[in-house]
Amino acid sequence: MTANDIRHSFLKFFESKGHTIVPSAPVIPYDDPTLLFTNAGMNQFKDVFLGIGKRDYTRVADSQKCIRVSGKHNDLEEVGKDTYHHTFFEMLGNWSFGDYYKKEAIIWAWELLTDVWKLPKERLWATVYTSDDEAEECWKKYTDINPKHVLRFGEKDNFWEMGETGPCGPCSEIHIDLSEKGNIDASVINSGSPSAIEIWNLVFIQYNRDENGELEALPAKHVDTGMGFERVVAILQGKKSNYDTDLFQSIIRDTERITGKSYTGGADSQISHPTSQIDIAFRVIADHIRALTFAIADGAIPSNEGRGYVLRRILRRASRFGRHLGMHEPFIYKLVPTLVATMGEAYPEIKAKQTLVEQVIKGEEEGFNQTLDRGLEIFESVVTRIGHSKVFPGEDAFKLYDTYGFPLDLTQLMAEERGLKVDLGRFAELMEEQRKRSRTVALTGSGAPNISMALSGVSATGAVGTVTETQEISLFVGYDKLATDAIVQEIVDDRFVVLSETPFYVESGGQVDDTGLLQAEGFQAEVVDLLKHDGRILHQVETQYGRVQDYYGKTVRAAVDRPRREDIQRNHTATHIVHEALRRVLGTHLHQQGSLVAPDRLRFDFNHFCKVSPDEVRAIEDIVNEKIQENIKVYWEELPIEKAKKIPGVKMFFGEKYGEIVRVVFIDEKFSVEFCGGTHVRDTRDIGLFKIVSEGSIASGIRRIEAVTGKGIDDYIEKQLLRRAGELDEELARLVEEKERIQKELGTAETERPQAKPIRLSFGEISLKQPSIERIRELETTLREQETVVRDLAEETKSLKKDLSKRKVQQEVSNIDSLVSSATPLNGFKVVSARVEASTMEELKSIADTLRAKIGSGVGVLGAVVEEKAALVCVVTDDLIKRRKLQAGKIVREVARGVGGNGGGRPHLATAGGKEVEKLDDALKNAHAIVKAFLT
Numbered sequence: 001m002t003a004n005d006i007r008h009s010f011l012k013f014f015e016s017k018g019h020t021i022v023p024s025a026p027v028i029p030y031d032d033p034t035l036l037f038t039n040a041g042m043n044q045f046k047d048v049f050l051g052i053g054k055r056d057y058t059r060v061a062d063s064q065k066c067i068r069v070s071g072k073h074n075d076l077e078e079v080g081k082d083t084y085h086h087t088f089f090e091m092l093g094n095w096s097f098g099d100y101y102k103k104e105a106i107i108w109a110w111e112l113l114t115d116v117w118k119l120p121k122e123r124l125w126a127t128v129y130t131s132d133d134e135a136e137e138c139w140k141k142y143t144d145i146n147p148k149h150v151l152r153f154g155e156k157d158n159f160w161e162m163g164e165t166g167p168c169g170p171c172s173e174i175h176i177d178l179s180e181k182g183n184i185d186a187s188v189i190n191s192g193s194p195s196a197i198e199i200w201n202l203v204f205i206q207y208n209r210d211e212n213g214e215l216e217a218l219p220a221k222h223v224d225t226g227m228g229f230e231r232v233v234a235i236l237q238g239k240k241s242n243y244d245t246d247l248f249q250s251i252i253r254d255t256e257r258i259t260g261k262s263y264t265g266g267a268d269s270q271i272s273h274p275t276s277q278i279d280i281a282f283r284v285i286a287d288h289i290r291a292l293t294f295a296i297a298d299g300a301i302p303s304n305e306g307r308g309y310v311l312r313r314i315l316r317r318a319s320r321f322g323r324h325l326g327m328h329e330p331f332i333y334k335l336v337p338t339l340v341a342t343m344g345e346a347y348p349e350i351k352a353k354q355t356l357v358e359q360v361i362k363g364e365e366e367g368f369n370q371t372l373d374r375g376l377e378i379f380e381s382v383v384t385r386i387g388h389s390k391v392f393p394g395e396d397a398f399k400l401y402d403t404y405g406f407p408l409d410l411t412q413l414m415a416e417e418r419g420l421k422v423d424l425g426r427f428a429e430l431m432e433e434q435r436k437r438s439r440t441v442a443l444t445g446s447g448a449p450n451i452s453m454a455l456s457g458v459s460a461t462g463a464v465g466t467v468t469e470t471q472e473i474s475l476f477v478g479y480d481k482l483a484t485d486a487i488v489q490e491i492v493d494d495r496f497v498v499l500s501e502t503p504f505y506v507e508s509g510g511q512v513d514d515t516g517l518l519q520a521e522g523f524q525a526e527v528v529d530l531l532k533h534d535g536r537i538l539h540q541v542e543t544q545y546g547r548v549q550d551y552y553g554k555t556v557r558a559a560v561d562r563p564r565r566e567d568i569q570r571n572h573t574a575t576h577i578v579h580e581a582l583r584r585v586l587g588t589h590l591h592q593q594g595s596l597v598a599p600d601r602l603r604f605d606f607n608h609f610c611k612v613s614p615d616e617v618r619a620i621e622d623i624v625n626e627k628i629q630e631n632i633k634v635y636w637e638e639l640p641i642e643k644a645k646k647i648p649g650v651k652m653f654f655g656e657k658y659g660e661i662v663r664v665v666f667i668d669e670k671f672s673v674e675f676c677g678g679t680h681v682r683d684t685r686d687i688g689l690f691k692i693v694s695e696g697s698i699a700s701g702i703r704r705i706e707a708v709t710g711k712g713i714d715d716y717i718e719k720q721l722l723r724r725a726g727e728l729d730e731e732l733a734r735l736v737e738e739k740e741r742i743q744k745e746l747g748t749a750e751t752e753r754p755q756a757k758p759i760r761l762s763f764g765e766i767s768l769k770q771p772s773i774e775r776i777r778e779l780e781t782t783l784r785e786q787e788t789v790v791r792d793l794a795e796e797t798k799s800l801k802k803d804l805s806k807r808k809v810q811q812e813v814s815n816i817d818s819l820v821s822s823a824t825p826l827n828g829f830k831v832v833s834a835r836v837e838a839s840t841m842e843e844l845k846s847i848a849d850t851l852r853a854k855i856g857s858g859v860g861v862l863g864a865v866v867e868e869k870a871a872l873v874c875v876v877t878d879d880l881i882k883r884r885k886l887q888a889g890k891i892v893r894e895v896a897r898g899v900g901g902n903g904g905g906r907p908h909l910a911t912a913g914g915k916e917v918e919k920l921d922d923a924l925k926n927a928h929a930i931v932k933a934f935l936t
Helices: 003-016 041-049 102-116 133-142 229-236 249-259 276-297 306-325 332-343 348-352 354-386 394-404 408-417 424-444 448-455 562-586 614-629 641-645 711-746 773-813 816-821 841-854 878-883 888-897 917-925 927-933
Strands: 059-067 088-097 124-129 150-153 159-161 166-177 196-209 215-228 483-492 496-499 516-520 523-533 536-545 555-560 592-597 602-607 634-640 661-667 672-675 690-699 702-709 824-826 829-835 858-866 869-876 902-905 909-914
Touching: 003 059, 003 088, 003 102, 003 229, 041 059, 041 088, 041 215, 059 276, 088 102, 088 229, 088 276, 102 124, 102 133, 102 166, 102 196, 102 215, 124 133, 133 150, 133 166, 159 196, 166 215, 196 229, 215 229, 249 276, 249 306, 249 332, 276 306, 276 332, 276 348, 276 354, 306 332, 306 354, 306 408, 332 348, 332 354, 348 354, 354 394, 394 408, 394 424, 555 562, 562 592, 562 602, 562 614, 562 661, 562 672, 562 690, 562 702, 562 711, 614 690, 614 773, 634 641, 641 661, 690 711, 690 773, 702 711, 711 773, 773 841, 816 829, 816 841, 824 927, 829 917, 829 927, 841 858, 841 869, 841 909, 858 888, 858 917, 858 927, 869 888, 869 917, 888 902, 888 909, 888 917, 888 927, 909 917, 917 927
Parallel strands: 124 150, 829 858
Antiparallel strands: 059 088, 088 215, 124 166, 159 166, 166 196, 196 215, 483 496, 483 555, 496 536, 516 523, 516 555, 523 536, 592 602, 602 702, 634 661, 661 672, 690 702, 824 829, 858 869, 869 909, 902 909
């Protein structure tokens, strides 16, 4: 049977037993921030086991895509070294939610293995929990397994728990004897021997473990089974290695074709064996392309954080193993079509996302290949440096990580191949130092340190109490009110005020703090910053008149700066529309990676693998502006989180901590629905107009757009477009004047004078009150065209400058012969010193080079006025450097003293300069005496 046949037969079997067949959940568990990747078949049913969710069925089966590369289940280091560990694998599973139990689970498992798949009964063993009499009886009563093959084990092997607390229960594992003769004894089971491996685990969830560690019986009992697909395929196909099955062979064969190397299997090969590295490389690449493809297809993108960093580690590990196959150019991405051909029928999502996956992997390969070879050189140099030491220094491991992007496990792998151990302690110390520096930088850039320092050990003024956990938490009313009367509850350090309620929004989710005023009769203070501390909202104030201390326990008017808040809200609602527009134009793999919502602009970071093209930027802008003009009602609801998660297309953010009740913002429930605690406009038309002003990369795989709306549009037009237009006008006029001057010196006629017409006037017609996206784009296009004119004219002027420089040099060079013939003799060689015409130091050096070539044996000192300063060049012929020990650097330095300057250079040519231009001729006359002095 093929792997596809085996998967299909498993699902058909359980379908015949009344199970609903469901598709695999994505390997990216967006609704479970506790997991980086889906790592077990039960993940998508976790809410059922916890008693907080339900399904329309009580029996279900599937083949679940899983990735295990982090935390407790981390097989990454073993992948490639043996023939059965994987980062990506499939888990075949069947479940019962309060329906059938141990009897049926055991009977059907035995039936599938022995009747359908025809595994030899005498090679199968079953284990049960040490006190599970029921499971043991089921095996012996309802199957014809050899009773001696039913064994009991303790908690380590046969008791399953979801976590330290929660649903749990005994399990029964099925093992198979893979020894040559099929005659192992009971001692081999659960010993870790490859002669007997587990193929199926039947978990019976019947208890709940409370916080005290006590077991309580559940009102409903469940079954949760999991079978390693790759293992069972190898067994049914009669292979000793998972990599010899049809799940991997097509990938390995294509890798052979691409690299020109051969895979020999080598299930028993050791890392130290020279040929084993090639086999290991084949297995690593075959495994890793599966994990990468399925993760990227399900929405993950390599990056420097979280699951993105895990993917980057996997890809870089594969790239490094590619070096063992002689590959120095991107090639891993070429294996994606092979995998799609093998598994695309069972998992159509990888076929649908094939192009995206290829682009992402290729981009990552290209980025890492630029530093991989250099990193490998550094690694080898360290190995040479440490000599006989068996410890690879932590400092060097950190440098490889920090400078060259080498994940620690990659450095450990390379060190292991050389019989070395990495100093992990020192590496950890350096990592922590870096984290501390990052935290310090982050704090320094915000207003938080001032507040934190003020709160640290500072008692309140007068009778005012310090901030404590026992006092009432501030009430935020700013969703509905921009001004309110509130009681001053606390005053800290005369600068921080806590109110009974406040309309001021505290920076969160990218939205910046509000500002505004606190007012009362005889008192006014500006709110300049805000902070949440122990559940309170602290207003940092700058008093304009009156004393804040006098209002403790009294009522003040708290009023947000309304125009500023409205600008912020325009930009915040725009980010939600942008998010959806980006996904529609660039792909559903895209997710928000960060944002800034300020009054003058918005910033949106997202994962994407390449530059966003101008056409794509235009399409994104068009979608956003269309939604703005549709005047869609924007509304929000507070919902239980489990209900909110079930809203179709809702966006929530991985790693974010949500409470039981969440706020959900709707912009047409069919367009954009997001978890969000920020403030928004009521109708999209309030945004006015949206314009992207920049797009670029901020990290590998992470891009950023900056955009403006509302008043930000006015500032963009006035401060960026109009200002740039004026700069271009001035630059164009300057270049035209400079070009004409140079042409006049060259004596050439201008056939077509560039139009230096100011373009500022073309911008004057635009209405800052009602700009249109089309008009702004026209202006941007005009600017780009004018920038091209300026750039071309600058290049032309630069070329003319070179022509003029060459002519000046040629004119001066024609006088060199007369200078040489009139040179003053000195001890058998010539000394030339003269003033020449040169407009740059390069021209002067070129003339001096010619003098050196023609003087035969001698010293030359030439001077000129360059940019209103005295410039000097000295040349010395080779014979005088050797025989007389004369050096141009020393000579020109002494000559330069005569013009109030200094200089130096190489023995055969040196330069100098000085400010006293009027003394240049005298300094040149003194050159002969200076050379003579160096001969004594």
